[in-house]
Amino acid sequence: NAGVTQTPKFQVLKTGQSMTLQCAQDMNHEYMSWYRQDPGMGLRLIHYSVGAGITDQGEVPNGYNVSRSTTEDFPLRLLSAAPSQTSVYFCASSYSRFSPNSDNEQFFGPGTRLTVL
Amino acid sequence: AQKITQTQPGMFVQEKEAVTLDCTYDTSDPSYGLFWYKQPSSGEMIFLIYQGSYDQQNATEGRYSLNFQKARKSANLVISASQLGDSAMYFCAMREPYGQNFVFGPGTRLSVLP
Numbered sequence: 001n002a003g004v005t006q007t008p009k010f011q012v013l014k015t016g017q018s019m020t021l022q023c024a025q026d027m028n029h030e031y032m033s034w035y036r037q038d039p040g041m042g043l044r045l046i047h048y049s050v051g052a053g054i055t056d057q058g059e060v061p062n063g064y065n066v067s068r069s070t071t072e073d074f075p076l077r078l079l080s081a082a083p084s085q086t087s088v089y090f091c092a093s094s095y096s097r098f099s100p101n102s103d104n105e106q107f108f109g110p111g112t113r114l115t116v117l
Numbered sequence: 118a119q120k121i122t123q124t125q126p127g128m129f130v131q132e133k134e135a136v137t138l139d140c141t142y143d144t145s146d147p148s149y150g151l152f153w154y155k156q157p158s159s160g161e162m163i164f165l166i167y168q169g170s171y172d173q174q175n176a177t178e179g180r181y182s183l184n185f186q187k188a189r190k191s192a193n194l195v196i197s198a199s200q201l202g203d204s205a206m207y208f209c210a211m212r213e214p215y216g217q218n219f220v221f222g223p224g225t226r227l228s229v230l231p
Contacts, residue, residue, distance in 0.1 A: 050217055
């Protein structure tokens, strides 16, 4: 199993450019999510999905779009990049059905370091 | 309202000693899960340990244990016999059944001194 894969690992954009961060998982997880990590702020949820065709906003969704056409893939689109979107982006996946009696931890991709000039 | 609080931005510990990283959480749901993740300087997120809200015993995984005090809503991570490789950021996180999302704390940076 490859687990959760993300591409690219590094990206530099100019203000106003658009791009898509790719995320894929091969564990048949229903739940997938995107986070951004900024110094001192932990991980903040951007968007998430509980299954193919279902997406919803997290804590910081502005400036980002997502779609979930398959169970495996969950791309994140930056519509018009801004310097405030300079961050490290993590994609993660887990089983949707939560039970406190089982681990059901999130598995993370390696992250994408994005710089917007 | 912040759901996960980690009050120690940075911690130092001597190699081979034990260290406790604090985490308090806020939820009104009786059913939830608590997680600890490690993020070394290389950047990846590594799952360490899990505690379910109904677990009667504290979770343990090798040198990691979770000091779960439900009434105080705290889930502190204890690392025994610290090693240089334990130097990293440590994140506490919670998952509630409703909404299915995970909420992360701001993290604690642990430095292990030789």
